Amino acid sequence: xxxxxxxxxxxxxxxxxxxxxxxxxxxxxxxxxxxxxxxxxxxxxxxxxxxxxxxxxxxxxxxxxxxxxxxxxxxxxxxxxxxxxxxxxxxxxxxxxxxxxxxxxxxxxxxxxxxxxxxxxxxxxxxxxxxxxxxxxxxxxxxxxxxxxxxxxxxxxxxxxxxxxxxxxx
Amino acid sequence: xxxxxxxxxxxxxxxxxxxxxxxxxxxxxxxxxxxxxxxxxxxxxxxxxxxxxxxxxxxxxxxxxxxxxxxxxxxxxxxxxxxxxxxxxxxxxxxxxxxxxxxxxxxxxxxxxxxxxxxxxxxxxxxxxxxxxxxxxxxxxxxxxxxxxxxxxxxxxxxxxxxxxxxxxxxxxx
Numbered sequence: 633x634x635x636x637x638x639x640x641x642x643x644x645x646x647x648x649x650x651x652x653x654x655x656x657x658x659x660x661x662x663x664x665x666x667x668x669x670x671x672x673x674x675x676x677x678x679x680x681x682x683x684x685x686x687x688x689x690x691x692x693x694x695x696x697x698x699x700x701x702x703x704x705x706x707x708x709x710x711x712x713x714x715x716x717x718x719x720x721x722x723x724x725x726x727x728x729x730x731x732x733x734x735x736x737x738x739x740x741x742x743x744x745x746x747x748x749x750x751x752x753x754x755x756x757x758x759x760x761x762x763x764x765x766x767x768x769x770x771x772x773x774x775x776x777x778x779x780x781x782x783x784x785x786x787x788x789x790x791x792x793x794x795x796x797x798x799x800x801x802x
Numbered sequence: 803x804x805x806x807x808x809x810x811x812x813x814x815x816x817x818x819x820x821x822x823x824x825x826x827x828x829x830x831x832x833x834x835x836x837x838x839x840x841x842x843x844x845x846x847x848x849x850x851x852x853x854x855x856x857x858x859x860x861x862x863x864x865x866x867x868x869x870x871x872x873x874x875x876x877x878x879x880x881x882x883x884x885x886x887x888x889x890x891x892x893x894x895x896x897x898x899x900x901x902x903x904x905x906x907x908x909x910x911x912x913x914x915x916x917x918x919x920x921x922x923x924x925x926x927x928x929x930x931x932x933x934x935x936x937x938x939x940x941x942x943x944x945x946x947x948x949x950x951x952x953x954x955x956x957x958x959x960x961x962x963x964x965x966x967x968x969x970x971x972x973x974x975x976x
Contacts (some may be wrong), residue, residue: 683823696936697936698832709901710927710936710937713927713931714931717931736833737833738833738834738931738932738933738934739830739833739934739936740830740831740832740833740934741833742830742831794917
């Protein structure tokens with residue numbers, strides 16, 4: 633109970649300090665009314681639509697330098713150049729599939745995080761389902777074996793031994 | 803037999819993983835192998851007036867070595883390239899100077915020797931992008947018909963040269 637109270641108290645203090653910090657920040661308390669944005673807050677990108685497409689597309693692409701990173705978040709210089717290239721292609725009116733085609737023709741399917749469905753990747757795509765099917769088959773076979781289990785054959789000597797055990801007083 | 807099945811399955815998996823451990827993730831298959839080399843025209847280092855284009859190497863087997871003065875690994879590789887060029891055991895090597903922002907290539911080649919027949923200057927990296935370059939050094943072998951036959955990512959050492967390049971060059975009749 634006291635623990636909770638302390639938690640609440642701490643949270644309140646923290647929030648209050650946040651509000652205070654925000655309020656004391658220059659300019660934050662008085663919203664600017666001018667229509668021209670100050671130089672530091674200019675839109676980073678000239679074309680918002682293209683940037684949205686770029687962000688969306690580059691999440692699906694592999695950075696070829698740091699191979700497990702998406703192109704969208706890689707800080708590598710080459711990734712920056714590739715993003716710029718994609719941007720230029722989009723500005724030139726290329727569609728998303730055309731851009732992907734441009735990249736795969738240079739770097740191969742390796743740049744795609746989602747490899748295309750073709751003979752070399754059949755096993756990759758279908759494999760998990762094959763394994764699942766195999767598992768289900770094994771499961772059904774085990775179930776059927778259990779259902780049709782008639783019990784092990786028992787001879788009369790074993791039955792007599794069991795009866796003796798049951799009659800024994802503990 | 804049935805009880806050994808999981809064990810067999812386990813060892814098959816171990817086999818796959820062991821193989822995977824010894825694969826080089828940098829060794830990405832190039833989509834250009836067996837395709838025409840991308841064309842370009844770039845000014846040459848040391849002589850900005852003249853330009854180099856892959857068409858200049860027509861009817862001969864040649865190698866494109868992507869390097870940069872800021873690339874330490876290239877400097878290591880450079881020694882072998884020098885030896886190859888001096889002994890004339892390699893086909894002509896063209897050295898694509900990739901993203902040399904500090905403009906150091908000319909000085910460096912004067913100082914350490916120049917194994918290249920031409921050094922096209924790819925300042926923006928645009929041509930490298932067209933060739934699918936992921937970093938320096940990278941080396942391509944192009945045949946007489948202008949088809950890319952081999953791509954090697956990383957430095958060439960004696961072992962790579964003997965096992966990868968020499969057989970391929972022999973096959974191409976260089």
